Amino acid sequence: MGNGYVVAASVGHFRDLPQKEMGVAPPRFIPKYVITNKRVVSNLQQKAKNAEMVYLATDPDREGEAIAYHLREALRLKNYRRIAFHEITEKAVKASLAEAGDIDMGLVAAQEGRRVMDRLVGYRVSGPLSDRLQQRASAGRVQTPALRLVADRENEIRAFVPTDYFEVVATFDAETGRWEAKWDSKPYLKAGQDYFQDEAFANSVATLREFTVQDISTKPVTRKPPPPFISSTLIQAASSQLKIKPKKAMQ
Incomplete structure (x- = not known):
């Protein structure tokens, strides 16, 4: 990249919902964020003060976009650009600098919605779930509805x-x-x-x-060949048709 650049890391997420309270409430469900790594933020603030331009090079996904947004907010950045690359090579990094853009607030909103859903479900379900199981248990936006599907199906089986x-x-x-x-x-x-x-x-x-x-009636019937094997379908076919264990099938 040449001289004049300083590279510093946010070390992942450094701003999140508070640990000891919900941090989000109806009717607007606006998240209340707190700094979870003050040392990192303080270090980045000092570096950003002396920078002509700050390039936010977080991961090119939903979580990375959210980190870039939180960097902009926590460091109160005015002169910044968002860059993203899929490989750490000279060619990729220079290409990303040439195509620098802005933060995708759609991705930020998607991550925020996901995080808020985690908190709402986790805080409201984890407690009763732990009480019922008599042990520490956690619930989230994925395993909770998945567990509901399993429970509903089990009730259908028992009522059959x-x-x-x-x-x-x-x-x-x-x-x-x-x-x-x-x-x-x-x-x-x-x-x-x-x-x-x-x-x-x-x-x-x-x-x-x-x-x-x-x-008597006749009609043409079209049969498509099965798709090529992938690891999971190969293991399933080996098990169901040849009674071969997964480890041996992969060997």
């Missing part, structure tokens, strides 16, 4: 009542090979019934030996 029903399948031997036809019992279902439960009637249908073909 087995139902006995009857089907009839006729097997035919033809010149082209053996094929089967399944009896359509829907016209014989009583009101409110989802399954045919008259065993005697089903047995009488099963005794039939003569059938009449009422209609």
